[in-house]
Amino acid sequence: MTNHHPIRRLGALALIAAATLAFSTACSGDDEAPSGSAAQAAAGGPEAKNVEGAKQAAQTVFDRFAGGDFAGAWDMYTAAGKQAITKDDYVKLNTACSRKGLTITLSSARMEGTDRAVVIAKQLVAAQSYTMVYEGDAWKLEPAKEGLALYKLGAAKAIAAQKKAGTCANQ
Numbered sequence: 001m002t003n004h005h006p007i008r009r010l011g012a013l014a015l016i017a018a019a020t021l022a023f024s025t026a027c028s029g030d031d032e033a034p035s036g037s038a039a040q041a042a043a044g045g046p047e048a049k050n051v052e053g054a055k056q057a058a059q060t061v062f063d064r065f066a067g068g069d070f071a072g073a074w075d076m077y078t079a080a081g082k083q084a085i086t087k088d089d090y091v092k093l094n095t096a097c098s099r100k101g102l103t104i105t106l107s108s109a110r111m112e113g114t115d116r117a118v119v120i121a122k123q124l125v126a127a128q129s130y131t132m133v134y135e136g137d138a139w140k141l142e143p144a145k146e147g148l149a150l151y152k153l154g155a156a157k158a159i160a161a162q163k164k165a166g167t168c169a170n171q
Contacts, residue, residue, distance in 0.1 A: 046137030054117030057139030
């Protein structure tokens, strides 16, 4: 008999997926044409510095992450997020431990000052808030403090830590 209750496991997986997204998620050099404010940035202009611009950028990050484009998600991180983990390590960590294919959708967003927005994203039964920061004429995802701490371990140690904690989706 195991100690894994199905509801607890589903809830844990949803929270892990949401937490992993917060740890790991932003403007990439991918081949797809960006839309909305991302298109403005790609065309050399700044993204809209309003709640709609933040929402569009956040949804792009979440779509990349859910689709397994971890390198593209990393591209949309804040400078602090990128300093905490290299793109290669970010891709390795998420390839090893993140659950791909689960849609992440925005449920609401609000501005917090002129260069920060808080967005609420849902995946399965879990909802979580994320902070978007306007840096260099574009919206970037700010990783949570827990994510930054995990990233600073490097890919190998972060994967081991997630496996030990039972939060690596692909164990």
